[in-house]
Amino acid sequence: MDSYIERINSFIKNLDKETLLALSNISSERKFKKGDLLLSENEICRKSYLILHGIARKYYLNDGKEVTTELYFENDLAVSFESYTLQQSSKEYIEALTDITVSITFYEAFQEAKIKYPKLLALDLMFAEYYGMWLENRLFQFHTMSATDRYLDLIKKSPHIVQFVPLTIIASYLGISLETLSRIRAKI
Amino acid sequence: MDSYIERINSFIKNLDKETLLALSNISSERKFKKGDLLLSENEICRKSYLILHGIARKYYLNDGKEVTTELYFENDLAVSFESYTLQQSSKEYIEALTDITVSITFYEAFQEAKIKYPKLLALDLMFAEYYGMWLENRLFQFHTMSATDRYLDLIKKSPHIVQFVPLTIIASYLGISLETLSRIRAKI
DNA sequence: ATTTTTATTTGACATAAGTCAAATTTCTTG
DNA sequence: CAAGAAATTTGACTTATGTCAAATAAAAAT
DSSP: OTHHHHHHHHHHHTSOHHHHHHHHHTEEEEEEOTTOEEEOTTSBOOEEEEEEESOEEEEEEETTEEEEEEEEOTTOEEOOHHHHHHTOBOSEEEEESSOEEEEEEEHHHHHHHHHHOHHHHHHHHHHHHHHHHHHHHHHHHHHHOOHHHHHHHHHHHOTTHHHHSOHHHHHHHHTSOHHHHHHHHHHO | OTHHHHHHHHHHHTSOHHHHHHHHHTEEEEEEOTTOEEEOTTSBOOEEEEEEESOEEEEEEETTEEEEEEEEOTTOEEOOHHHHHHTOBOSEEEEESSOEEEEEEEHHHHHHHHHHOHHHHHHHHHHHHHHHHHHHHHHHHHHHOOHHHHHHHHHHHOTTHHHHSOHHHHHHHHTSOHHHHHHHHHHO
8 A cells, every 4th residue: 555655656657748737836935843733623634735745744623632633754744634625614634743745736726627637536536535544544453453553553654753743742643642652661 | 514425426427328238238237145355365355346236345364353443334335455456465354244236346357447438546545535535534433432432423324324334344343342342332 | 843053142350552740861042 | 033823742541452360041952
């Protein structure tokens, strides 16, 4: 399933010139500073953010408490999926955890481009499929793995994470309390 | 987000005749009996099953124990997403929980049709988007809700479920033990 | 209908993880 | 570098849920 990213990348690389140009014409680069919000609750997610450099996260508030749903690293695509797809107001925030550089693509422009360039439609489908598989895997972890195993899996896949992301955020990403995470780490 | 199904259905309804014909040409109806497996572990999921009538489920084995990942009712689309998308061998089973009637569409034929009829590509994207939103919602439940609340939510959305689906399966779908589910039900 | 099998409930106890408070460590910032 | 703020750890205790075994209840088969 990880190989799917490579398939997506090679698909992009092999796009014809017009399609590539169309894509780059509707994208632009921008920087954000640590702590900046790329998206807030109640806003409509009208842009997708491809992380070029740095770390970001997505979270929502559940009775006042932040619940982190995704961590973004280089080459990840950050959007609030439901808000972006339905163009409805978002329940989620997207926040820069470090200074970041992103490539922004507007929803509206991408929608139009997809009509003119069906390969972009195919690309969009690949992104959605990848996200679906990622979600299935994450669901599997919540469905069947203990907090300890979820943590171990996380640091196996992203060993560097602990240096850059505060434990509060990691705990909430794992769906456990900060104290439990601290105890898990103490045991290992 | 539930309204998205209506949007998909009206999208299908409004498809041009050729596209609709192409779609119906690669689909066929079939019946299965209660207990039949539509897909087994280690098979490649080469078909999608639109449930026309009856109930089915998807599950995998986790050290010998069945973990139900999805329950399918009328108009739901049953596939093992990762196996279908990557055309790799499946970790999941799909099983008829009652006698069912389904509309089968072959992966290969649908892939070809998508090239010729970009609207089918758009339709496929909508299916993937819907599944993504469904998964996000399910993840939200595991991430933040208690077993009791997950159960209450389930019977709110599918009140009939308890009459047709054994509690063992419901418990595994909710990610709790059969005994815990029994106690939750006793309290309410 | 009676038996056998399967599904569900109940009891007693074990374990994972949460909560609240306090202590300690680490990071910021003047 | 010192002082204050923020992040992390630790302790004591609570709560949710799991496990194993046994008891019922319901369904299927003879």
